[in-house]
Amino acid sequence: MNLNKFTKENLTIGFYIIYILFAGLCYELFPGDAKTPNMGVLLFFLLIPIGLIYALVHAIRHVNSNISYVKCFLIHLTVWISIIVFLGSYKK
Numbered sequence: 001m002n003l004n005k006f007t008k009e010n011l012t013i014g015f016y017i018i019y020i021l022f023a024g025l026c027y028e029l030f031p032g033d034a035k036t037p038n039m040g041v042l043l044f045f046l047l048i049p050i051g052l053i054y055a056l057v058h059a060i061r062h063v064n065s066n067i068s069y070v071k072c073f074l075i076h077l078t079v080w081i082s083i084i085v086f087l088g089s090y091k092k
Contacts, residue, residue: 008058008067012075015054019047051076 006014027040055076062069 008069009071009075012054012058012072016051016075016079019043019050023047051080 023040023043025040026043027038030038030040032038032041055073058069058072058076061067062073
């Protein structure tokens, strides 16, 4: 598959959508308990460093090339604000 057909913004949105859907699917399909969390929880926690590394790669590409990655930064920011608001809505 040739990834040159897709824009960098579409790849960023697609990454987050596919990753979160896959983590949610793993959460539902593989049960866990309080002592052994399931694969979905692990994937969700791994989203933090993976997402930060992905944003850092975009920042480095933005500085080192003439291509603007501002829209990708806005996508990263929107996704992380959405995750924080979603998790903040769960009160114990």
